[in-house]
Amino acid sequence: MKYLKLVFITFWMIVLSSCSSTRNTNFNSKQIKNKNSKLIIGYNENLETLALIYNLSESGEYHYNKIPGPRATLSKELTSQFESFKNHEAVTKLNKLLNDGFVDMYDILLSLYNTKLPEYKQYAKYPSVYYENEGITAEETQARFDDFNISVIKFYKDADLKNRFKKGYRNIYKKIAEELQSVTPKNNIITELEDYYGVKRNEYEIIISAFSFNGIGRAILIKNDKYSKAACLVTSNHLLESDSININKIEHYNLGYKDIKYFQEIGIHELIHTFLHEIFKENEKNTLLINELNYLFTDSLKNNMKKQGYTDWKTCFEEHLVRLGELKIAQRLGNHDFVTKYRKECIEERGFIYFELIENLLLEYENNRIKYKNFEDFIPELVQKIKSKTQITE
Known part of the structure:
Protein backbone atom coordinates (compact mmCIF):
# COMPACT_ATOMS: atom_id res chain seq x y z
CA MET A 1 0.00 0.00 0.00
CA LYS A 2 1.18 3.49 -0.81
CA TYR A 3 3.03 5.09 2.10
CA LEU A 4 2.12 8.66 2.86
CA LYS A 5 4.05 10.11 5.74
CA LEU A 6 2.03 11.70 8.52
CA VAL A 7 3.56 15.08 9.20
CA PHE A 8 2.93 18.39 10.86
CA ILE A 9 1.73 21.03 8.44
CA THR A 10 4.06 23.95 9.02
CA PHE A 11 5.08 27.18 7.38
CA TRP A 12 5.83 26.73 3.62
CA MET A 13 5.91 23.05 4.09
CA ILE A 14 3.96 21.22 1.46
CA VAL A 15 4.22 21.32 -2.29
CA LEU A 16 2.01 19.12 -4.40
CA SER A 17 2.49 19.25 -8.14
CA SER A 18 0.34 17.02 -10.29
CA CYS A 19 -1.16 16.57 -13.73
CA SER A 20 -4.50 15.59 -15.17
CA SER A 21 -5.75 14.97 -18.67
CA THR A 22 -9.16 16.62 -18.92
CA ARG A 23 -10.23 20.24 -18.80
CA ASN A 24 -12.21 21.29 -15.78
CA THR A 25 -14.80 23.61 -17.30
CA ASN A 26 -16.30 24.68 -14.00
CA PHE A 27 -13.57 25.30 -11.46
CA ASN A 28 -15.97 26.95 -9.01
CA HIS A 273 6.54 25.15 -9.42
CA THR A 274 3.82 24.81 -12.06
CA PHE A 275 6.12 26.37 -14.68
CA LEU A 276 8.72 23.70 -13.89
CA HIS A 277 6.18 20.89 -13.90
CA GLU A 278 7.16 19.35 -17.24
CA ILE A 279 10.84 19.35 -16.31
CA PHE A 280 10.45 17.54 -13.01
CA LYS A 281 7.27 15.51 -13.52
CA GLU A 282 7.19 14.54 -17.19
CA ASN A 283 10.59 14.79 -18.89
CA GLU A 284 12.36 11.53 -18.04
CA LYS A 285 15.47 12.51 -19.98
CA ASN A 286 15.92 15.67 -17.95
CA THR A 287 15.21 13.75 -14.76
CA LEU A 288 18.08 11.38 -15.54
CA LEU A 289 20.37 14.32 -16.28
CA ILE A 290 19.42 16.05 -13.03
CA ASN A 291 20.10 12.85 -11.09
CA GLU A 292 23.63 12.85 -12.51
CA LEU A 293 24.26 15.81 -10.21
CA ASN A 294 23.38 13.76 -7.15
CA TYR A 295 27.02 13.92 -6.02
CA LEU A 296 26.33 17.55 -5.07
CA PHE A 297 23.87 16.39 -2.41
CA THR A 298 26.45 16.25 0.36
CA ASP A 299 25.72 15.11 3.89
CA SER A 300 25.72 18.66 5.22
CA LEU A 301 23.34 19.79 2.47
CA LYS A 302 21.10 16.78 3.13
CA ASN A 303 20.82 17.71 6.79
CA ASN A 304 20.04 21.34 5.97
CA MET A 305 17.46 20.47 3.33
CA LYS A 306 15.82 17.81 5.49
CA LYS A 307 14.96 20.48 8.05
CA GLN A 308 12.94 22.22 5.32
CA GLY A 309 11.24 19.03 4.12
CA TYR A 310 13.46 18.35 1.09
CA THR A 311 14.84 14.82 1.31
CA ASP A 312 16.36 14.10 -2.11
CA TRP A 313 18.58 15.81 -4.68
CA LYS A 314 15.91 16.22 -7.34
CA THR A 315 13.68 18.14 -4.93
CA CYS A 316 16.62 20.15 -3.63
CA PHE A 317 17.58 21.12 -7.19
CA GLU A 318 14.00 22.08 -8.01
CA GLU A 319 13.84 24.26 -4.90
CA HIS A 320 17.04 26.00 -5.98
CA LEU A 321 15.46 26.76 -9.36
CA VAL A 322 12.14 27.88 -7.89
CA ARG A 323 13.81 30.32 -5.53
CA LEU A 324 16.02 31.60 -8.31
CA GLY A 325 12.83 32.07 -10.31
CA GLU A 326 11.44 34.24 -7.53
CA LEU A 327 14.60 36.31 -7.64
CA LYS A 328 14.63 36.61 -11.45
CA ILE A 329 10.99 37.70 -11.61
CA ALA A 330 11.61 40.25 -8.85
CA GLN A 331 14.49 41.64 -10.93
CA ARG A 332 12.23 41.95 -13.96
CA LEU A 333 9.65 43.78 -11.86
CA GLY A 334 12.28 46.19 -10.52
CA ASN A 335 12.11 44.98 -6.92
CA HIS A 336 15.85 45.27 -6.33
CA ASP A 337 15.70 45.51 -2.53
CA PHE A 338 13.92 42.17 -2.42
CA VAL A 339 16.51 40.64 -4.75
CA THR A 340 19.41 41.58 -2.48
CA LYS A 341 17.70 40.44 0.71
CA TYR A 342 16.26 37.27 -0.75
CA ARG A 343 19.56 36.12 -2.26
CA LYS A 344 21.22 36.51 1.12
CA GLU A 345 18.35 34.75 2.88
CA CYS A 346 18.41 31.77 0.51
CA ILE A 347 22.16 31.28 0.86
CA GLU A 348 22.89 32.21 4.46
CA GLU A 349 19.66 31.32 6.24
CA ARG A 350 18.17 28.52 4.15
CA GLY A 351 21.40 26.92 3.00
CA PHE A 352 20.90 26.84 -0.78
CA ILE A 353 24.62 26.60 -1.37
CA TYR A 354 24.49 26.37 -5.18
CA PHE A 355 22.31 29.46 -5.49
CA GLU A 356 24.92 31.88 -6.85
CA LEU A 357 26.51 29.26 -9.10
CA ILE A 358 23.22 28.48 -10.82
CA GLU A 359 22.19 32.14 -10.85
CA ASN A 360 25.25 33.00 -12.93
CA LEU A 361 24.73 30.03 -15.25
CA LEU A 362 21.17 31.14 -15.96
CA LEU A 363 22.56 34.14 -17.82
CA GLU A 364 23.32 31.78 -20.70
CA TYR A 365 19.60 31.02 -20.94
CA GLU A 366 18.51 34.63 -20.54
CA ASN A 367 20.89 35.92 -23.21
CA ASN A 368 20.13 33.21 -25.78
CA ARG A 369 16.38 32.92 -25.97
CA ILE A 370 16.43 32.27 -29.72
CA LYS A 371 18.38 29.10 -28.99
CA TYR A 372 16.39 28.20 -25.87
CA LYS A 373 12.67 28.61 -26.57
CA ASN A 374 11.77 27.69 -23.02
CA PHE A 375 13.43 26.84 -19.73
CA GLU A 376 12.97 23.12 -20.30
CA ASP A 377 15.20 23.33 -23.39
CA PHE A 378 17.99 24.78 -21.26
CA ILE A 379 18.12 22.03 -18.61
CA PRO A 380 20.61 19.75 -20.45
CA GLU A 381 22.98 22.67 -20.96
CA LEU A 382 22.55 23.81 -17.37
CA VAL A 383 23.41 20.35 -16.05
CA GLN A 384 26.54 20.19 -18.20
CA LYS A 385 27.67 23.64 -17.07
CA ILE A 386 27.15 22.71 -13.42
CA LYS A 387 29.23 19.57 -13.98
CA SER A 388 31.96 21.65 -15.58
CA LYS A 389 32.00 24.19 -12.76
CA THR A 390 32.10 21.48 -10.11
CA GLN A 391 34.99 19.67 -11.85
CA ILE A 392 32.98 16.65 -12.96
CA THR A 393 33.37 15.50 -16.56
CA GLU A 394 31.82 12.65 -18.46
Whole structure:
Protein backbone atom coordinates (compact mmCIF):
# COMPACT_ATOMS: atom_id res chain seq x y z
CA MET A 1 0.00 0.00 0.00
CA LYS A 2 1.18 3.49 -0.81
CA TYR A 3 3.03 5.09 2.10
CA LEU A 4 2.12 8.66 2.86
CA LYS A 5 4.05 10.11 5.74
CA LEU A 6 2.03 11.70 8.52
CA VAL A 7 3.56 15.08 9.20
CA PHE A 8 2.93 18.39 10.86
CA ILE A 9 1.73 21.03 8.44
CA THR A 10 4.06 23.95 9.02
CA PHE A 11 5.08 27.18 7.38
CA TRP A 12 5.83 26.73 3.62
CA MET A 13 5.91 23.05 4.09
CA ILE A 14 3.96 21.22 1.46
CA VAL A 15 4.22 21.32 -2.29
CA LEU A 16 2.01 19.12 -4.40
CA SER A 17 2.49 19.25 -8.14
CA SER A 18 0.34 17.02 -10.29
CA CYS A 19 -1.16 16.57 -13.73
CA SER A 20 -4.50 15.59 -15.17
CA SER A 21 -5.75 14.97 -18.67
CA THR A 22 -9.16 16.62 -18.92
CA ARG A 23 -10.23 20.24 -18.80
CA ASN A 24 -12.21 21.29 -15.78
CA THR A 25 -14.80 23.61 -17.30
CA ASN A 26 -16.30 24.68 -14.00
CA PHE A 27 -13.57 25.30 -11.46
CA ASN A 28 -15.97 26.95 -9.01
CA SER A 29 -13.70 29.62 -7.58
CA LYS A 30 -15.29 32.83 -6.36
CA GLN A 31 -13.08 35.63 -7.67
CA ILE A 32 -12.36 38.36 -5.19
CA LYS A 33 -9.23 40.06 -6.57
CA ASN A 34 -7.28 40.86 -9.77
CA LYS A 35 -10.24 40.98 -12.15
CA ASN A 36 -8.14 42.66 -14.85
CA SER A 37 -5.21 40.28 -14.60
CA LYS A 38 -4.44 36.84 -16.00
CA LEU A 39 -4.16 35.84 -12.36
CA ILE A 40 -7.42 35.14 -10.54
CA ILE A 41 -7.47 35.17 -6.74
CA GLY A 42 -10.45 33.74 -4.90
CA TYR A 43 -11.89 30.93 -2.81
CA ASN A 44 -13.13 27.56 -3.98
CA GLU A 45 -16.19 25.84 -2.51
CA ASN A 46 -14.91 22.36 -3.36
CA LEU A 47 -11.69 23.00 -1.47
CA GLU A 48 -13.42 24.66 1.47
CA THR A 49 -15.80 21.72 1.79
CA LEU A 50 -13.05 19.12 1.77
CA ALA A 51 -11.01 21.21 4.21
CA LEU A 52 -13.97 21.21 6.59
CA ILE A 53 -14.34 17.44 6.31
CA TYR A 54 -10.62 17.09 7.04
CA ASN A 55 -10.96 19.39 10.04
CA LEU A 56 -13.67 17.13 11.48
CA SER A 57 -11.61 13.99 10.87
CA GLU A 58 -8.78 12.39 12.82
CA SER A 59 -6.41 14.55 10.77
CA GLY A 60 -8.10 17.70 12.07
CA GLU A 61 -7.91 16.48 15.65
CA TYR A 62 -4.22 15.82 15.17
CA HIS A 63 -3.43 19.25 13.77
CA TYR A 64 -5.60 21.19 16.18
CA ASN A 65 -4.41 19.30 19.26
CA LYS A 66 -0.77 18.52 18.50
CA ILE A 67 0.44 21.76 16.98
CA PRO A 68 0.94 24.52 19.57
CA GLY A 69 -1.64 27.29 19.53
CA PRO A 70 -2.89 29.80 18.96
CA ARG A 71 -3.12 28.39 15.45
CA ALA A 72 -5.80 28.26 12.74
CA THR A 73 -8.13 30.43 14.81
CA LEU A 74 -10.65 31.15 12.06
CA SER A 75 -10.58 27.56 10.83
CA LYS A 76 -11.25 26.26 14.34
CA GLU A 77 -14.06 28.75 14.91
CA LEU A 78 -15.80 27.84 11.67
CA THR A 79 -15.29 24.11 12.17
CA SER A 80 -16.82 24.30 15.65
CA GLN A 81 -20.15 25.14 14.00
CA PHE A 82 -20.18 21.65 12.46
CA GLU A 83 -19.40 19.48 15.49
CA SER A 84 -22.64 17.57 14.94
CA PHE A 85 -21.19 16.32 11.63
CA LYS A 86 -18.13 14.58 13.14
CA ASN A 87 -19.84 11.23 12.61
CA HIS A 88 -21.08 12.03 9.12
CA GLU A 89 -20.29 9.32 6.58
CA ALA A 90 -17.95 11.66 4.69
CA VAL A 91 -15.82 12.10 7.82
CA THR A 92 -15.94 8.39 8.60
CA LYS A 93 -14.88 7.46 5.07
CA LEU A 94 -12.09 10.02 5.09
CA ASN A 95 -10.77 8.52 8.33
CA LYS A 96 -10.74 5.14 6.60
CA LEU A 97 -8.83 6.56 3.61
CA LEU A 98 -6.35 8.17 5.99
CA ASN A 99 -5.80 5.02 8.02
CA ASP A 100 -5.41 2.88 4.90
CA GLY A 101 -2.82 5.27 3.44
CA PHE A 102 -4.78 6.41 0.39
CA VAL A 103 -4.47 10.13 1.18
CA ASP A 104 -2.16 12.34 3.20
CA MET A 105 -2.95 14.38 6.27
CA TYR A 106 -4.37 17.37 4.38
CA ASP A 107 -5.03 16.31 0.78
CA ILE A 108 -7.61 19.01 0.13
CA LEU A 109 -6.42 19.84 -3.40
CA LEU A 110 -7.90 16.53 -4.54
CA SER A 111 -11.20 18.42 -4.57
CA LEU A 112 -9.98 20.35 -7.62
CA TYR A 113 -10.16 17.20 -9.75
CA ASN A 114 -13.93 17.34 -9.45
CA THR A 115 -16.55 19.57 -11.03
CA LYS A 116 -18.18 22.07 -8.72
CA LEU A 117 -20.39 20.95 -5.89
CA PRO A 118 -23.04 19.68 -5.67
CA GLU A 119 -22.32 17.79 -8.92
CA TYR A 120 -18.75 16.92 -7.86
CA LYS A 121 -17.89 14.49 -10.65
CA GLN A 122 -14.24 13.57 -11.02
CA TYR A 123 -13.14 14.78 -14.44
CA ALA A 124 -9.52 13.54 -14.38
CA LYS A 125 -7.51 10.87 -12.65
CA TYR A 126 -5.48 11.76 -9.61
CA PRO A 127 -1.67 11.61 -9.88
CA SER A 128 -0.37 8.08 -10.34
CA VAL A 129 0.93 7.80 -6.77
CA TYR A 130 -2.66 7.61 -5.53
CA TYR A 131 -3.21 4.40 -7.46
CA GLU A 132 -0.04 2.65 -6.30
CA ASN A 133 -1.45 0.64 -3.42
CA GLU A 134 -0.21 -2.82 -2.52
CA GLY A 135 -2.83 -5.54 -2.77
CA ILE A 136 -5.45 -3.42 -4.51
CA THR A 137 -5.87 -2.55 -8.18
CA ALA A 138 -6.09 0.95 -9.62
CA GLU A 139 -9.74 0.27 -10.45
CA GLU A 140 -10.49 -0.75 -6.87
CA THR A 141 -8.67 2.33 -5.62
CA GLN A 142 -10.74 4.54 -7.90
CA ALA A 143 -13.90 2.90 -6.57
CA ARG A 144 -12.86 3.89 -3.03
CA PHE A 145 -12.45 7.49 -4.11
CA ASP A 146 -15.74 7.44 -6.03
CA ASP A 147 -17.53 6.22 -2.92
CA PHE A 148 -15.93 8.94 -0.83
CA ASN A 149 -16.80 11.64 -3.36
CA ILE A 150 -20.46 10.64 -3.19
CA SER A 151 -20.33 11.16 0.58
CA VAL A 152 -18.77 14.62 0.04
CA ILE A 153 -21.80 15.61 -2.03
CA LYS A 154 -24.07 14.43 0.77
CA PHE A 155 -22.03 16.37 3.33
CA TYR A 156 -22.25 19.53 1.23
CA LYS A 157 -26.04 19.21 1.12
CA ASP A 158 -26.57 18.05 4.71
CA ALA A 159 -24.45 20.90 6.07
CA ASP A 160 -26.27 23.45 3.87
CA LEU A 161 -22.92 24.72 2.63
CA LYS A 162 -24.27 26.24 -0.56
CA ASN A 163 -26.36 28.67 1.46
CA ARG A 164 -23.62 29.23 4.03
CA PHE A 165 -21.03 30.15 1.39
CA LYS A 166 -23.48 32.41 -0.42
CA LYS A 167 -24.86 34.23 2.61
CA GLY A 168 -23.53 33.14 5.99
CA TYR A 169 -19.83 33.55 5.25
CA ARG A 170 -20.03 36.45 2.83
CA ASN A 171 -18.53 38.89 5.34
CA ILE A 172 -15.62 36.56 6.07
CA TYR A 173 -14.54 36.37 2.44
CA LYS A 174 -15.16 40.10 2.09
CA LYS A 175 -12.76 40.70 5.00
CA ILE A 176 -10.14 38.44 3.42
CA ALA A 177 -10.54 40.35 0.15
CA GLU A 178 -9.93 43.61 2.00
CA GLU A 179 -6.75 42.23 3.54
CA LEU A 180 -5.56 41.08 0.12
CA GLN A 181 -5.84 44.56 -1.39
CA SER A 182 -2.31 45.52 -0.39
CA VAL A 183 -0.50 42.20 -0.78
CA THR A 184 -1.47 40.64 -4.11
CA PRO A 185 1.14 40.41 -6.90
CA LYS A 186 1.32 43.00 -9.66
CA ASN A 187 -1.03 42.44 -12.57
CA ASN A 188 1.88 41.76 -14.93
CA ILE A 189 3.38 38.98 -12.80
CA ILE A 190 1.98 36.24 -15.05
CA THR A 191 3.24 37.93 -18.21
CA GLU A 192 6.73 38.03 -16.70
CA LEU A 193 6.54 34.38 -15.65
CA GLU A 194 5.35 33.28 -19.09
CA ASP A 195 8.06 35.27 -20.82
CA TYR A 196 10.86 34.06 -18.58
CA TYR A 197 9.98 30.37 -18.69
CA GLY A 198 8.67 30.29 -22.25
CA VAL A 199 5.52 28.51 -21.10
CA LYS A 200 1.91 29.67 -21.16
CA ARG A 201 -1.11 28.27 -19.33
CA ASN A 202 -4.71 29.06 -20.18
CA GLU A 203 -5.59 30.01 -16.61
CA TYR A 204 -3.81 30.92 -13.39
CA GLU A 205 -5.39 30.90 -9.97
CA ILE A 206 -4.38 31.55 -6.37
CA ILE A 207 -6.90 30.04 -3.98
CA ILE A 208 -7.34 31.50 -0.51
CA SER A 209 -9.21 29.76 2.28
CA ALA A 210 -11.11 30.44 5.48
CA PHE A 211 -11.54 26.78 6.46
CA SER A 212 -8.03 25.44 5.82
CA PHE A 213 -5.39 24.94 8.48
CA ASN A 214 -3.01 27.86 8.02
CA GLY A 215 0.59 28.15 6.92
CA ILE A 216 0.16 25.96 3.82
CA GLY A 217 1.30 26.45 0.25
CA ARG A 218 0.47 23.90 -2.45
CA ALA A 219 0.41 23.94 -6.24
CA ILE A 220 -1.38 21.85 -8.84
CA LEU A 221 -1.29 21.79 -12.63
CA ILE A 222 -4.32 20.50 -14.54
CA LYS A 223 -3.80 20.06 -18.26
CA ASN A 224 -4.29 18.18 -21.49
CA ASP A 225 -2.95 18.74 -25.02
CA LYS A 226 -5.00 21.90 -25.57
CA TYR A 227 -5.65 23.31 -22.13
CA SER A 228 -3.84 23.95 -18.88
CA LYS A 229 -4.68 25.56 -15.55
CA ALA A 230 -2.14 26.36 -12.85
CA ALA A 231 -3.65 26.71 -9.40
CA CYS A 232 -2.08 27.15 -5.99
CA LEU A 233 -3.40 27.34 -2.47
CA VAL A 234 -2.15 30.01 -0.08
CA THR A 235 -3.62 29.77 3.40
CA SER A 236 -3.38 32.48 6.04
CA ASN A 237 -0.27 33.39 8.01
CA HIS A 238 -0.67 31.93 11.49
CA LEU A 239 1.79 34.47 12.90
CA LEU A 240 -0.56 37.34 12.00
CA GLU A 241 -3.98 35.79 12.52
CA SER A 242 -5.79 37.03 15.63
CA ASP A 243 -5.51 34.74 18.66
CA SER A 244 -9.30 34.70 18.99
CA ILE A 245 -11.98 35.51 16.43
CA ASN A 246 -15.67 36.30 16.73
CA ILE A 247 -17.03 35.60 13.27
CA ASN A 248 -20.03 37.82 13.98
CA LYS A 249 -17.67 40.78 14.32
CA ILE A 250 -15.15 39.66 11.74
CA GLU A 251 -14.22 43.20 10.69
CA HIS A 252 -12.37 43.71 13.99
CA TYR A 253 -9.91 40.85 13.50
CA ASN A 254 -6.82 40.00 11.48
CA LEU A 255 -7.44 36.92 9.34
CA GLY A 256 -3.79 36.46 8.41
CA TYR A 257 -3.66 37.74 4.83
CA LYS A 258 -2.00 41.13 5.41
CA ASP A 259 1.66 40.09 5.07
CA ILE A 260 2.88 40.92 1.56
CA LYS A 261 6.13 38.95 1.94
CA TYR A 262 4.29 35.84 3.13
CA PHE A 263 1.52 35.96 0.54
CA GLN A 264 3.67 36.77 -2.46
CA GLU A 265 6.51 34.45 -1.54
CA ILE A 266 4.19 31.47 -1.14
CA GLY A 267 1.93 32.43 -4.04
CA ILE A 268 4.70 33.16 -6.54
CA HIS A 269 6.80 30.28 -5.24
CA GLU A 270 3.96 27.82 -5.85
CA LEU A 271 3.14 29.27 -9.26
CA ILE A 272 6.75 28.83 -10.33
CA HIS A 273 6.54 25.15 -9.42
CA THR A 274 3.82 24.81 -12.06
CA PHE A 275 6.12 26.37 -14.68
CA LEU A 276 8.72 23.70 -13.89
CA HIS A 277 6.18 20.89 -13.90
CA GLU A 278 7.16 19.35 -17.24
CA ILE A 279 10.84 19.35 -16.31
CA PHE A 280 10.45 17.54 -13.01
CA LYS A 281 7.27 15.51 -13.52
CA GLU A 282 7.19 14.54 -17.19
CA ASN A 283 10.59 14.79 -18.89
CA GLU A 284 12.36 11.53 -18.04
CA LYS A 285 15.47 12.51 -19.98
CA ASN A 286 15.92 15.67 -17.95
CA THR A 287 15.21 13.75 -14.76
CA LEU A 288 18.08 11.38 -15.54
CA LEU A 289 20.37 14.32 -16.28
CA ILE A 290 19.42 16.05 -13.03
CA ASN A 291 20.10 12.85 -11.09
CA GLU A 292 23.63 12.85 -12.51
CA LEU A 293 24.26 15.81 -10.21
CA ASN A 294 23.38 13.76 -7.15
CA TYR A 295 27.02 13.92 -6.02
CA LEU A 296 26.33 17.55 -5.07
CA PHE A 297 23.87 16.39 -2.41
CA THR A 298 26.45 16.25 0.36
CA ASP A 299 25.72 15.11 3.89
CA SER A 300 25.72 18.66 5.22
CA LEU A 301 23.34 19.79 2.47
CA LYS A 302 21.10 16.78 3.13
CA ASN A 303 20.82 17.71 6.79
CA ASN A 304 20.04 21.34 5.97
CA MET A 305 17.46 20.47 3.33
CA LYS A 306 15.82 17.81 5.49
CA LYS A 307 14.96 20.48 8.05
CA GLN A 308 12.94 22.22 5.32
CA GLY A 309 11.24 19.03 4.12
CA TYR A 310 13.46 18.35 1.09
CA THR A 311 14.84 14.82 1.31
CA ASP A 312 16.36 14.10 -2.11
CA TRP A 313 18.58 15.81 -4.68
CA LYS A 314 15.91 16.22 -7.34
CA THR A 315 13.68 18.14 -4.93
CA CYS A 316 16.62 20.15 -3.63
CA PHE A 317 17.58 21.12 -7.19
CA GLU A 318 14.00 22.08 -8.01
CA GLU A 319 13.84 24.26 -4.90
CA HIS A 320 17.04 26.00 -5.98
CA LEU A 321 15.46 26.76 -9.36
CA VAL A 322 12.14 27.88 -7.89
CA ARG A 323 13.81 30.32 -5.53
CA LEU A 324 16.02 31.60 -8.31
CA GLY A 325 12.83 32.07 -10.31
CA GLU A 326 11.44 34.24 -7.53
CA LEU A 327 14.60 36.31 -7.64
CA LYS A 328 14.63 36.61 -11.45
CA ILE A 329 10.99 37.70 -11.61
CA ALA A 330 11.61 40.25 -8.85
CA GLN A 331 14.49 41.64 -10.93
CA ARG A 332 12.23 41.95 -13.96
CA LEU A 333 9.65 43.78 -11.86
CA GLY A 334 12.28 46.19 -10.52
CA ASN A 335 12.11 44.98 -6.92
CA HIS A 336 15.85 45.27 -6.33
CA ASP A 337 15.70 45.51 -2.53
CA PHE A 338 13.92 42.17 -2.42
CA VAL A 339 16.51 40.64 -4.75
CA THR A 340 19.41 41.58 -2.48
CA LYS A 341 17.70 40.44 0.71
CA TYR A 342 16.26 37.27 -0.75
CA ARG A 343 19.56 36.12 -2.26
CA LYS A 344 21.22 36.51 1.12
CA GLU A 345 18.35 34.75 2.88
CA CYS A 346 18.41 31.77 0.51
CA ILE A 347 22.16 31.28 0.86
CA GLU A 348 22.89 32.21 4.46
CA GLU A 349 19.66 31.32 6.24
CA ARG A 350 18.17 28.52 4.15
CA GLY A 351 21.40 26.92 3.00
CA PHE A 352 20.90 26.84 -0.78
CA ILE A 353 24.62 26.60 -1.37
CA TYR A 354 24.49 26.37 -5.18
CA PHE A 355 22.31 29.46 -5.49
CA GLU A 356 24.92 31.88 -6.85
CA LEU A 357 26.51 29.26 -9.10
CA ILE A 358 23.22 28.48 -10.82
CA GLU A 359 22.19 32.14 -10.85
CA ASN A 360 25.25 33.00 -12.93
CA LEU A 361 24.73 30.03 -15.25
CA LEU A 362 21.17 31.14 -15.96
CA LEU A 363 22.56 34.14 -17.82
CA GLU A 364 23.32 31.78 -20.70
CA TYR A 365 19.60 31.02 -20.94
CA GLU A 366 18.51 34.63 -20.54
CA ASN A 367 20.89 35.92 -23.21
CA ASN A 368 20.13 33.21 -25.78
CA ARG A 369 16.38 32.92 -25.97
CA ILE A 370 16.43 32.27 -29.72
CA LYS A 371 18.38 29.10 -28.99
CA TYR A 372 16.39 28.20 -25.87
CA LYS A 373 12.67 28.61 -26.57
CA ASN A 374 11.77 27.69 -23.02
CA PHE A 375 13.43 26.84 -19.73
CA GLU A 376 12.97 23.12 -20.30
CA ASP A 377 15.20 23.33 -23.39
CA PHE A 378 17.99 24.78 -21.26
CA ILE A 379 18.12 22.03 -18.61
CA PRO A 380 20.61 19.75 -20.45
CA GLU A 381 22.98 22.67 -20.96
CA LEU A 382 22.55 23.81 -17.37
CA VAL A 383 23.41 20.35 -16.05
CA GLN A 384 26.54 20.19 -18.20
CA LYS A 385 27.67 23.64 -17.07
CA ILE A 386 27.15 22.71 -13.42
CA LYS A 387 29.23 19.57 -13.98
CA SER A 388 31.96 21.65 -15.58
CA LYS A 389 32.00 24.19 -12.76
CA THR A 390 32.10 21.48 -10.11
CA GLN A 391 34.99 19.67 -11.85
CA ILE A 392 32.98 16.65 -12.96
CA THR A 393 33.37 15.50 -16.56
CA GLU A 394 31.82 12.65 -18.46
